[in-house]
Amino acid sequence: MKSRLTRLPDNRIPTTIASLQQQIRDLKTAQSAGSQAVQLNQVQSTSAYDIQLTVTAGTQSIALITYTPPSTLGYSGLPYLGIANIVTDSAGHGAGTVSDVGFTGYGNTYMSIERYLPTPTQQTWQLYVQPLPSPPSWIQFKFVFFAVGQGTFSAVQTH
């Protein structure tokens, strides 16, 4: 008995396989442009704050913030930096609104964050705190990153 397979019209199976191959190629193309499906992960520490900046009247304080993705591919794991919370010894606390590039007055200081061009393996920012008269003696910052993938970060006072 002839199976239905052999009774299929000529080229039916090769045509179907060719269609599958085309769809797989399309799928590969679509993945590179599947931007509406990019997922961002929230990356933050479990600490109450990530850095306590010492503030001295008349002197600008600077913190260097470095984000490192686990991948070693280079230029991967794009992060966005936000300030989750600010606490000072004198001016209370609240959700941070330190502006990117512009500056924000907060707790008798001016603050600003500056993002720099990435290296293949890291992203860096500098957080500037310019004291006004009667500034707090310290300010604690808690950071939150929204990143493509996961990563780790550090924050150190450099000035």
Place this chain on the structure above:
Amino acid sequence: MSASLSTSIHVQQLGDNRLTTQLAAMQQTLLDIKGSYQLIGGSNVLYFVNQTANSYDLTGTIGSGQTLNFYVTATAQNMSTFLGVLVPYLYVDTSTNFYSNGQMLTDVVGTTNRPVTTGVYSNPSATVTQQQKSWQIQLTTNGSAPSRTFYIKLYVIGLDNATLTFGSM
């Protein structure tokens, strides 16, 4: 594929419609996958640093007490929804004298009377597609500051190659 089809005897022994049914099912699965979003988000996803070939993209003179506004729009080459961030580098007086936010704050509270303050916002007046992202850059000097020459080099870090357009607002 070639391994499973390598012996015609084996194929011939398949039940009626077995192979065509399986192929049709595979075809439908692929169609379903194509029709839905492919969730990506691992740290292996690469990003691109987009810029023009220019040493600087915006330049001019800002006078005493003046505010200038510029727009920057990035258009993704492939992504239907562009995810990216603008990183402008500001230079003042010369095209190589980088003007950091730290210097800006020092000048704002200092006695040098020469602050140039900058702000970057989402461009409120732009009509952009999802494939684009647009920002407004604002430069401001205080009323007693002298005229300053400025230069801005634009970088857009995003998940796709993008072309940059920019100008005065």
